[in-house]
Amino acid sequence: MEIPKLSEGDILVKMKACGLCGTDVEKICGQxxxxxxxxxxxxxxxxxxxxxxxxxxxxxxxxHHHVPCYECYYCKKGSPTMCPYYRKTNIEPGGFSEYFRVPAWNVERGGVLKLPDNVSFDEGSFIEPLATVVRGQRRVKIDEGDTVLVVGAGPMGLLHVMTAKRNKAKQVVISDVSDFRVEFASTIADYSLNSTKVKVQEEVRKLTDGRGADVAIIASGAPRAILDGLRSVRKGGRVLLFGVPFKGTVLDYDVSDLLNNEISVISSNAAVEEDTREALKMLENREVNVEKLVTHHFPLDQFEDAVRISKEGKTIKAVIYS
Known part of the structure; x- marks a missing residue:
């Protein structure tokens, strides 16, 4: 492709690192x-x-690829990721290219952050995913001393573990169906469970004197993961729906349990500039160690190999570089 042409207010960036996200793979697969x-x-x-x-x-x-207007009804009511302009904005032609254009709309609204000297390109590639975690945990509200369950031990789930610890959770439990991910997560979470071998809700209750987790963060869109989170939270607890389910996902769940046990279900979608700024500050201050999550690097011309091993579940986080 030709190098993008700039208009007034635009920026052209030579890509140095871009994380491969699970949503990228889902987009490629049409899911x-x-x-x-x-x-x-x-x-x-x-x-x-x-x-x-x-x-x-x-x-x-x-x-940052998506930037809201900050002026519409949704933005002023505290729902900026629901802004009608949010999804319409993007970088051109995307982050997996030698050069990409950042449009003036994004630049003018704070969508470009300068990296401090002590933040590497690899670390900087975690700003967007970490920002979505920051926003999600702000919405679900983790209190000091909480027990937090994270369902899904991919890179997003592991970022949730790191951020929950930074937010002073007492103990963080994580679960997944993959032996590889469960083992990897055991070096980051306090407890790491394989949900194909144990009943997550029973194990969580053992760790909490029978109560259940104060907060369950569902970092997977799988129906089983959502059910594990709903069934593992305590009475009066909070559930964060964070992973994106496939369209048409239906749960076999008795909704009366939500009311009878006063369980709050909160969703969180994406992030905005207050979140990216906080994420960068966390990286600059070494509050989280995101480089630990990078298991693979691929040059741009091996992008298809990166997608393949990600689909095969053989990586935690792959970073593409140019």
Whole structure:
């Protein structure tokens, strides 16, 4: 493809690192339901050309792909990711390219962050996914001393574990169906469970004097994962729906349990600039160790190999570099 042409206010970035997200793989497979099919939304790089005030060639940056207007009804009511402009914005042609254009809309609304010297390109590629975790945990509200269950030990689930610990959770339990991921997660969470070998709700209750988790974070869209989270939370507890279910997902669940046990179910979708700024601050201050999650690096010309091993479940986080 040709290098994108710039208009006034745009920035051209030479990509240095871009994380491969599970949603990218789902888009490639035609399974993702939440946004347009442009892939590569965790990019960092070096400004190659700038037509925007305050940004110059050679600066190291992260670029956010979706940016709301901050002026509409949804934005003013505290639902900026529901802004009608949010999903319409993106980087061109996506983060998995040697060069990408950040449109003036994104730049003007704070969608480009300059990376501090102590934040590597790899670490910067975690700003967007970490920001979605920051927003999700802010919405579900983790209190100091909480027991938190995270269902799904992929990179997003593991970021939730790290962030819950940073938010002073007393203990964090994680579950998954993959032996590889369960073993990897055991180095990060307090307890790591294989949900094909144990009943998650029973194990969580053993760890909480029979109560259940204060907060269950469901970092998977699988129906079984959602049910594990709903059934493992205590009376009066909170459930965060974070992983994106496939369209048409239906649960076999007695909804009366929600009311009778006063369980709060909260969803969280994506992130905005207050979240990306907080995520970058966490990385700069070494509050989370995201590099630990990178198990594979691939040059851009081996992108198909990265997708293949991700689909095969042989990686935690793959980062594409150029």
């Amino acid at each position: 993702y339901t939440a946004s347009q099919p442009i892939i590569g939304h965790e990019p960092t790089g070096i400004i190659e050309e700038s037509r925007a005030e305050g940004y110059k060639k050679g600066e190291r940056v992260f670029a």
